Amino acid sequence: MANTLCLSFAELVQALGPQIDAALVARTELGEGCPPRFREAMRYSLLAPGKRLRPMLVLLAAEACGGTIEAALPAACAVEMVHAYSLIHDDLPAMDNDDLRRGRPACHKAFDEALAILAGDALLTLAFEVLAGEVQPPAVAAACCAALAAAAGACNMVGGQADDMEAERGSGDRVQGSGFSGQESQIGTFSTEIPPSLEALESIHRRKTGAMIQVSLQLGAMVAGATAEQRAALDVYGRRIGLAFQITDDLLDVRSNQAAMGKQVGKDARRGKLTFPGLLGIEPSVQRAEQSIVAACQALASFGSQAEDLQTLARYILDRNH
């Protein structure tokens, strides 16, 4: 997509979304041995309407490093499968107990809890089958599998989720009640006064959300045969947009209405869940997200126009907020 006209985020989604979805459909045919209703449950969640942010990061990182969309598609599918599995399991009654996801019944409501657990398991497993079996050369496939597993595993995504649940239960740092709006003036801006639990909050999100965003970029880079410098720059970019993404997600929970989000909103606050606006106040949270996006785009300087689409994607993350 780069090197042509500068596209808007909507145009990027329009250009890449259908390719990503077609690739996901092709990899979930699943033939003999897979019960039809089970495949349906996997596809129900995997193909639910969505922005496909993580697979787009894979494809755009590959492109920024001089690779092709086609070679990066298996890795793009793999990260979306891991993302879909994590949403299915997060929504379960024993976890976040969310009945709605992306405006539709969650997998365990549309099917049942057992099938939802297994569909999540199968999507996680399929991610590695696709990566290991399709990425070329095989040595890069192995490196991609190791990187994805590290990002999705106990020290990152799943560990972050476990910590998040602990925090919510009150054994760790948490914001009591729903009083985040009243804290704004007390706490001030983050640059002059950092509350002690901000570090815990960032640590949770760096693992729970950030690691998968960062590894999406790294997989794209690896498939494209990127240099160490390119990978380091994408790592900074990924860390920054990951933080901004989580802040805007928290802000959306505060600001949106249920119809627009397609999930029960204000729920984080009602649960007393640790959030950025809860800790910092709304305006400082907005500023923090904006600064992160500026830093993310600066990290891409050496790519020149090859990284224009990644810059567009970064700005979109902020725009979600308006």
Place this chain on the structure above:
Amino acid sequence: MANTLCLSFAELVQALGPQIDAALVARTELGEGCPPRFREAMRYSLLAPGKRLRPMLVLLAAEACGGTIEAALPAACAVEMVHAYSLIHDDLPAMDNDDLRRGRPACHKAFDEALAILAGDALLTLAFEVLAGEVQPPAVAAACCAALAAAAGACNMVGGQADDMEAERGSGDRVQGSGFSGQESQIGTFSTEIPPSLEALESIHRRKTGAMIQVSLQLGAMVAGATAEQRAALDVYGRRIGLAFQITDDLLDVRSNQAAMGKQVGKDARRGKLTFPGLLGIEPSVQRAEQSIVAACQALASFGSQAEDLQTLARYILDRNH
């Protein structure tokens, strides 16, 4: 172990068990980012006392093909991690709802349901991290990841479990009530009269249990650089011991008492779950298991004494029954 004296199964376990357990411990240190209680939940299930049958198959297959135990240990760890994850998720209230596993509280009872779901997810993910990151050369690592994912995924282990749950709910073939003992004389022996649901039962178990047994052998073979002939012979062996394993498992459910098994027995029958003794009767089931083990050992003929330990392991599967 081979090429020395012919060891008993107990001696094999004594020789290999501590190496396997030490390797599992080393790979679940998990450093920064992994919440301590979460690591504890993963280890609680992974290191629970057990025969380590699948990792032993990896190691003994590698040995039969001329490889070393040491090079096969990462793959041995990976299959045990997948096995442990599958047990954690199978025991969940929404699935088999078993409170006991290997004589101790199931993971969701010892910890809680959310942590059990996540611990299972993390063990599955760690299996691929270990395989992809440690098996050498990387091209073999990628092939191992693809093979393990196929065996554990939607068309095999997880799909078989999904089908098994459907069957249990009565939408597929099932044995009504607990009247399996009364069916023996009506059905006769399997060789002359095969009930229509036997095919369904074997299909479920070939995927649910058999695929992981077969891939354990294949991973050992791949790490050892086995020939196509060696791999084909191990595939026949694996298919046969897999069937025998499931039959003896069903028979144990009928015969054992709760103390000996460490889980609630007779439960399969009470649930009306499809079982071999339920379909064929007890004595024909025993015969079928014995014939499978004979065929498994015959498939190893070309390995000579290198496969003595695999033969011992096959005979142990039958002996579980006495």
